[in-house]
Amino acid sequence: MSPRGATLPRAFYRRSSLEVAPDLLNKVLVWGPRAARIVEVEAYDGADDPASHAFGGRTARNAAMFGPPGHLYVYFTYGMHWCANAVCGPSGRATAVLLRAAAPLRGLDEMRAARTVGRSVSRRDRDLCRGPARLAQAFGIDGASDGADLVGPSGVRIVDDGTAPPDPPGRSARIGIRQATDRPWRWYVPGDPSLSRPG
DNA sequence: ACCGGGATGTTCT
């Protein structure tokens, strides 16, 4: 059931989120039967980044970002959505990469079931993880996964199946923020149909 | 296709 490929080691995450983010493109997010290729990410740079939840210092909400790299930071927003980040940098640095969109590979039935709770919407495969809240919902990631270790044989993890990141990747300003809109810290796989917006 | 508004509740000013 484990997909072919190696789970990314903790050292992968111990760098700046600005280095990790483009390297996460074309890696595969895996949890149980579900797998999806990461096609869109954004870097958030802790205390130096006005758009980061860590900008104002450590709180109960953002505590996972201040912890060791290679764990999830999961937050709740807009009263109904969960979003998932991979924590980067050394402990205390509070940088993270938001997982914004992925192309479903396996476990599509489970994803669709998770995405249908409370709604009766039939959706195209490529839309199942198209957007940060859809991605989290499709994988069943919520507050219970905040702080979860990404490095290990079980649970949620990110693996390298040998597909290189795009060269060059697409790059743009981050989406949905009001602060620091000039920083081009969103990276994506150009032309992928599962992008949260075309590019 | 594009646009406008509503859903929902936690966090911070």
Added chain:
DNA sequence: GAACATCCCGGTG
């Protein structure tokens, strides 16, 4: 009170 790293639906063209 306001803002919020969003999504969905129903309008119009």
